[in-house]
Each structure stands twice: as C-alpha cells, then as structure tokens.
Amino acid sequence: MLQTAPTVNRTIDARGSFCPGPLMELIRGIRESQVGDVLAILSSDKGSRIDIPRWIEKAGHRLIAVQTRDGYDEIVVEKAR
C-alpha cells in the first residue's frame, strides 16, 4: 500500500529533555493547535516511545507514526478533538 506522508504542521524538538518533559511539551503543543493539525515530537527520552503513544490513545488523538531515528524517536500525531 502506498502511504503518503502526512504534512507535519509543527515539529517540537524535545531532544535532551528528560521524562516527563517531552510529553509536557507535546501536550502544550496540542493545546495550541487546531483539530486536524499534525504534530511531530522528537524525543531522546527512552520512555517517550512507550508513554507518548499511550497518552495519545487515552487523550483521544490519532497516532500516525513512531519512528526511531539516530539517537532519538519521532512520534507523529494528529490532533483529533
């Protein structure tokens, strides 16, 4: 299946921030965004790739991707409500 990469409206670089800093920054970013916006969060905290998708599910947003990059993870989410 051909998948087109969604257009990221905003990238939050939280690399170097420790737990729960990246999630705090993502929540702030989500609050400042409109429904339908796509945000990418970059995190070098090892817990983020587990915690952030769980939070996205609980908060009712849409997880688009979790990708491991060089020394950090990129998590892409669409604000759904």
Next chain:
Amino acid sequence: MDEPINLILFSGTDDKLQAAAVLTAGAAALGRPVNLFLQYWALDAFRSERIGRDHGLAPESGPEGRAHVDALRTAGQAGWAETLRQAKDLGGVDIQACSLSMDLLGIEQADLDPLVDGVEGVTAFYLNAGAGQVVFI
C-alpha cells in the same frame, strides 16, 4: 471523573521531591486530579527563599547516587519545582501545606513559594482525597 491521586510529601530531599513531581506530572497529563499535601521537610523545601537550593539526597544515594543525579541535572533535567509548575499548567493539581507542619516550622503562607495553593489540616486533605489512593513519600 477519575478519583484523585493523593501524594503526601514528607521527605525534603531533591531525589524524593523529583520523583513526586514526575508522578504528579504523569497523572496530570492523563487528566487525573492530583492533591499534594506537604508535611515536615517537604514543606520546608517549598519556602520561597529555599526552593531553589540544594536539598540533598536520601542517605541511600551515597556518592555514586549523587554523581548520577548531578549528571542528569548537568544534562538539562528540569528540577522538581519546574516540573511541578508544568504539571500545574496542565490543570487539576492542588498543592496544600499541612497546618501542623506550618506551626512546627513557624512559617506563614507568605513564606511559601506560589506553587503552594493554601494551608489545610489533615481532615480536609482526606476529604479531598475521597476514595482515591493515598501515597506517602
């Protein structure tokens, strides 16, 4: 509505306050109300002229633990007071000073950092806690 999580902070060392702040932020991120009740040495650490100081670590940390904590701080870890400020920005976090501990330490609310929302007794704390878990740190 979820029951609140209720943390009694007794210890005033930076490691325990840091752990409590992270637990608070995590619960707040999930939209769960959090009540913090400050007693004894934890309350002392919230004095406005002391909150930014080094409050030491629990005795079991030892020199090696100290080095690990210092390394994380040097790498840019947010301190516990900053983490609590972020948690309060999310909403649902209420921080109350124990009135007995206020008397014990001889302090007034004006002496405390603005993170502290008020002063209450143990009965009010339990009433606010409702059926939620109570954790002592």
